[in-house]
Amino acid sequence: MGNKMSVISKQWQDVELSVNAGDASYNLKLGKFSLNNCTALMEESKTSYKTSDWKVIQDAPNKLIIGMKTALGKAKLIFSPALNKNNVAGIKIHIELELSKKLCCVNLIPLMVPAMQADHVLEHGRTMGGCRMIKTPVNSDFRSTFQTMVTSGGAHLQFTHPLRQKNLSCVTGKINGRKISGLTVSSIINPCVKKKIASEHVSIFASANGHDLMTAYGEGERTQGKEIILQEPGWNSWDYYRWTISEEEVLKNAAFIKNDPVLSKHIKRITIDDGWQYCYGEWDANPLFPNGMEYLAHKLTEMGFEPGLWIAPTAIEPHSRMAQVKTEMMAKGVSGKPCLAFECMRRYGFILDPTRKDSREWLYNLFSRYVKMGYKFFKLDFLGQTLKARNFSDPSVPRGEIIGKIVEPIRTATKGKARILGCNYNFEAGDQLVDSVRSSGDVHADWRCIKENSSSIAARFWSQGRLWDNDPDFALCRGPQTSKDPALNDLKPCLVFVTPDKSEKDAIGTDNAFASATIEEAKTLLGLVIISGGCINLSDNLPRLNKAGLDLLRRTVSAERGEAGIPLDLFQSEHPSIWIQKASGGHRIMLTNWSDKEKTMSLDLKAHGIECSSLTDFWADGSTKIRNGIIVKKLKPHASYLGRMS
Template sequence: MPEWTLNVNPAELRVLVSGFQSWSEAELRPLQDTQAVPLMRWRHEQGHDPGFLPSGQAGVWRSHTVLALVRPDGSGWVGGAGDATQTFVGWEARASGDQVTVTCTLEGPEVPVLWEETSDVTATLEAQAVRLGRAMHARTPAPLRVWCSWYSYYRAVTLDAMLDNARRARDLGLPFEVFQLDDGFQADLGDWTEPSAHFGGHARDLPGPLGDLGFTPGLWLAPFLAAPSSRLFAEHPDWMLRGEDGQPLPVGHNWGGAYYALDTTHPEVLAWLRDLAATVRGWGYTYLKLDFLYGAALPGVRHNPQVGRAQAYRQGLQALRDGAGQDAFLLGCGAPLAQSIGLVDAMRTGPDVAPFWDEESRRVWLGDATGPSARNALHTALSRWYQHPWYQPDPDVAICRRELSLLSHEEREAVAGMLDVIGGLRASSDPIALLDDEGLALLRRCLTISTPDRPAALTQSFGGAVTHFSRGTFNLADMRLGGLAAHSYRKGHHG
């Protein structure tokens, strides 16, 4: 295990960390602060890596794939991985007296790791990200503009609602390329080819009409999961990731209860995944949002115990890519980030945006900032600005509606600012009929593709994240800072 001792006062340093998967927190904090660990055990699986949890200790910070320590002048140290195909690379920075100890832990085959002292942490981190992306043959297509059903209809989505929004988008000339059907069309989690009772049709009925309206059809899947009530689980209990007791291992709590993950070291599971992706591609879906992918990477007892967690995840994702085809557009979500490079085209880089700013009780008192909220999405997605060379970042949707939303004008503008700064995928989920003239104008602005911005400084932060960019500044705190209102974004050049 590589280890470095830095003779530096920990009180002078900020630490930049990135969590395990899409929703896991990324932050920029004083090194002597405390990295939160969720009190709820099921959030360890659903929001983090149970095999390398946040520390929960003052002055001890853990990070996946990359780590940076920043001096007050912007210099410091940057750690990174040379490859993440079959290996989890975990970093820990530990403050102790007048020193900092940095360790790097590899789970999987030996891979090169980089630890560099630098006069410019931002530039060095970006350069390391480019090297990793090239080593893993990253796919970085042009960003797409997507309408998604989730934040409008959640699981109550219907075929008619999809087509109504698509027609309205066409009639208004909104520049979407993709209309993506999200969760709710399927009979159960795992039973993807059977329709739900309320959908009013079948998922295969949608691509034709969407294509006629000029849109690329998109579909949501959580391909590695199975509900205990599903036909998939009933017919193939031996396909599930297991605990030490030999029973299927719960890997989170959603959809009203616990759910299970497929064991992607099982040859029959890989064949099923390839067939699933090929089937929905055959229905006409060339854009797939693949969600809750972390399930294949969790600790557990596998069919083939010789296959490590990162490799198990990667071969499951490879099966989906093989089934969908090289020309399909795959968006990962709830996914181990670096281990997906080269197989996904885009990646969610933060928690879900939601039509409210913060769920403070969960974040502060339960130590969990991986859940849906506008604040959590900005906090983490902004702190992963350097990941463009790995895939197209997906910071999630703009919220432009005023109805069915608790976001203020300033908070909606902050979300729009995040999309502009990150410059990746653009997405909306507002029911188009609810948008007034102001909402439509904001939506058009949010759908305007921009070049990625870079931080102006990592030595300042308004809210524990990367908030100071060359094109503007975010205030994620609950008080006025630097002349900015709480929960706001001010556009403007920073020299």
């Protein structure tokens, strides 16, 4: 039996916890942060249920368990001390609930903070892209996963959930000015197939060094003993060709690379992206590949390249034979019937149900077939879209394990024979099933896309070389100043969004060819790829670049791979402007002017332990003198400076 109490306090190193039974709330103090009047909630069918009748069930040196009642059943709120890989003390919290009735879906909330102040919030996405650097004051909602960083007064508060999680968990809140209202930490239990359910643990840490908190999370979540295999630079067909790619164009670019004195030394992989197949779900060559995919794999291998192939494992278009004759293998909607849960660029499809044994066997056989043809690299796409289906054949598989069910048979078919890039790969599937993972959203040769994706490239620095090899998407340079291509602006992919009733005003921008980057903007994108320490994948029509464009790409693929660059202003700015990267030859420095006006930028290198008298300019081979340990550069709009130690 539990005991009623008024207030009970615990102190675990620098963490103070005070639980008040009278108003069913608790207070936390971590370093400079005080989280007051916190509470625990449950939600079902968009209805929130408060907890009441708090009692102590267990008060041990390293654990405090509070019993409570709710309209959904009896619950336990469990607190324990936490210690990250850098020995920073924190606290771990979760809820356990014994349901009093059968429910479909429950949202468990072990922590809701009514109000707190913030100078900056770093929002982290569940899959590729989805990260934002939110500088206050601002009015904005946020929804963050895995690790969320709140900065105030120069200190950082980190909320983390496990990377591998059965139940999808997140941190949400609303920012008004500098105030965060209703910061809510939650786990969705869907479907509820057991009477006893539990949220994922949330661990909370505070430190003056936010970068160290994020890297400690990466160290704690990595699979011990996993070898991180860094990708060699490659070429991918998608960004320039999209669905127009053909066998002829693949071989034309491969031949160009092979005959180029610089590119040939560094580019070792050719990946045929979306557009080679008959349709999603029917993975056989279309007429643009008249000799078939086995021929192309052998041809690329003869030319000295590793053949790679793009496949969307669970997307099944309606006109595929799979969709017509294997409907039992499709995931279901609320109706209990197969549904068009997949959608991208106005293409719709069913979803293969990975909880079925026959679906997993189909995936194993599909990838075994292409491994046998000679493909040594697979880009798996649209994995996250699988979760748009409402019902799967095996309801005992929690949502957090669905992505793993897709990739496991593929990994088995390819292990030791081919590498896997997870694109649209939900991080909760963990690091064991993939070799590399997309860190940013889709990047194009367009300033808006470059700027939008810079935050995700920066926010994922902690996973590079720890969990996998980050893929910051394509290293592109084509544009009016770098191309001799008469068809530069021919492809207009966004026209698919123009409906018959869309007005001229609403259709503005839908004819964007995503090939408008200036040479300075291209340098900024290529610099981001280099400074990130991640994969380098070209995706331009190489024979149609001019001398300036080819010079940029030759320099990019020739660059020594450095460690993950550190975005120094990650917790201060809206976009990463200042980077430092370690490499075997010293350090690289990157300064970026994201604004539309000329800007003078500076960095005190001595403050970061870097002693040098000059830096070599990466793009021009000139040098920049360092005075009193400080580099100062005047940058044009959208321009960057990338320098390396002399």
